[in-house]
Amino acid sequence: MQDSAHLLRTRRFLPIFVTQFLGAFNDNLFRTSMVMLVIYGIYRDAEQEATFSAIAGGLFIAPFFLLSALSGQLADAHDKALIVRIVKNAEILIMLxxxxxxxxxxxPLLLLALFAMGIHSTFFGPIKYAILPQHLERDEVLGGTGLIEAGTYIAILGGTILGGILVLQRPDGSYHAEWAALAVILVAAIGRFAGGFVPAALPAHDKEIPGFPARGMDWHILRASITLVKATMHIPRLFLAIMAISFFWAMGAVLAAQFPPLVKNALGADQTVATLFLATFSVGVAIGSIAVNRLLKGKVGAQYAPASALLMGLFVLDLYRRIKGWPAAEVELRDLSAFLALPNAWMIVLDLLGVAIAGGMFVVPLYAFLTTTVPKAETARTIAANNIVNSGLMVAATLILTAAVQAGVTVADSLLIVALASLVAAWLGWKLHLACD
Known part of the structure; x- marks a missing residue:
């Protein structure tokens, strides 16, 4: 079995791992601080809160849809390490x-910064996966992808917890986030320092894929996006992998957007419970990311994808069943200890953990598949095409969620959307497994 831990001791992997870790940490430190501040400190209406969460998610995702084609072209045409440094410089300005x-x-300023962080992540996204086949051996790519994914979700955990902690309540009941403001600037600066150690990753010169757009830059956003997606999606194995990943992220977008309003309005709990939910989800994906590498023994494959997707759906259904019958808060929102003291509270946490573990097992091999089945010179653009389709479905999911909330669908009922989508993800995973045999 391929031991991936040794990669953390090498310069060909550790700097990009740390840079990605700190970027994900800061994304979630800022987003969690923003959401907690708005949900608990500014708005006082359940519909406004659910709508804000959905809009914030859509704003962060939109740049992936609009700009991924450009980011993929840039990453394949230039030194990826240089782009990392430019992007991390921009992060400092955005966090200010x-x-x-x-x-x-x-x-408005919070949403503007969130949109800018979406642009930042769009240009960094293709690099964090596409750089691995250049710096790692083929039998190390699955392990490296798993570590990146696990590290990302551990970073999400840390950023989520810190973001929740640093939004403080004053004696008069108002909330403030000065310490969170200082923290996001500091983490951005440390991330730029780590990015300076990423080894050069110059453009590769492999044989191009027939039908794939010629290397170079097309600055026309719409044309470049359409060309890239059409060229990638006509290859059956890439189509199936990208669609499966996209359904995973669409499900994740619905869950992540609804965690804070779900906790407050369906479970009658405060921000400490919302932080626990987000943290549990992060830990679960990290566990699943490492576990699937052990099961696959370093060999890229999709044999566990169908079962993983079905498990996600079953855990979501159980979560829905438990939340629908949850007792309302009597007067004040329950804190963490009061929530966990209720019957079946731990079962809700375990359901979330199960969803996340199954999700990590589902998505990590698919990313490794994308980066190892195309020439190295095309990996960034393949990931970029994946990001365009991912973000399109995620935006569609958040729009459907927003419309459903406006139509009177409760946040608890929105979990059924995720359960149904898991069936489609399982079918796509099965088709991909058959295509890989």
Whole structure:
């Protein structure tokens, strides 16, 4: 079995791992601080809160849909390490604006910074996966992808917890986020320092895929996106892998958007419970990411994808069943200890953990598949095409969620959307497994 832990001791992997870790940490530190501040400190209406969460998710995702074609072209045409440094410089500037929004309680400024962080992540996204086949051996790519994914979700855990902790309540009942503002700037600066150690990853010169767009830059956003997606999706194995990943992220977008309003309005709990939910989900994906590498013994494959997707759906259904019959809060929102003292509270946490573990087992081999079945010179654009389709379905999912909330569907009932989508993901995973045999 391929031991991936040794990669953490090498310069060909550790700097990109740390840079990605800190980027994900800061994304979630900022987003969690923003959501907690808005949900608990600014808005006082359940519909407004659910709508804000959905809009915030859509704004973060939109740049992936609009700009991924450009980011993929840039990453395949230039030194990926240089792009990492440029992107991390931009993160510092974005977090200065985000910090101002947290201090001033300015929703427009917060949303602007969130949108800018979406752009930042769009240009960094193809690199974190596409750089691995250049720096790692083929039998190390699955392990490296698993470590990246596990590290990302551990970072999400850390950023989520810290973001929840640093939004503080004053004696008069109002909330403030000055410490969170300082933290996002500091983490961005450390991330830029780590990015300086990523080894050069110059453009590869492998044989091009027939039908794939010629290397170079097409600055026309719409044309470049359509060309890239059409060229990638006509290859059956890539089509199945990308669609399966996209359904996973669409399900994740619905869950993540609804965690804070779900906790507050369906479970009658405060921000400490919302933080626990987000943290549990992060830990679960990290566990699943490492576990699937052990099961596959370093060999890229999709044989566990159908069962993993079905398990996700079953855990979501059980979560829905438990939340629908949950007792309402009597007067004040329950804190963490009061929530966990209720019957079946731990079963809700275990359901979330199960969803996340199954999700990690589902998605990690699919990313490794994308980066190892195309020439190295095409990996960034393949990931970019994947990001376009992912973000399109995620935006569609958040729009459907927003419309459903406006039509009177409760946040608990929205879990049924995720359960249904898991059936489609399982079918796609099965088709991919058959295509890989």
């Amino acid at each position: 604006a985000g910090a101002a929004g947290l201090i001033l309680h300015s929703i």
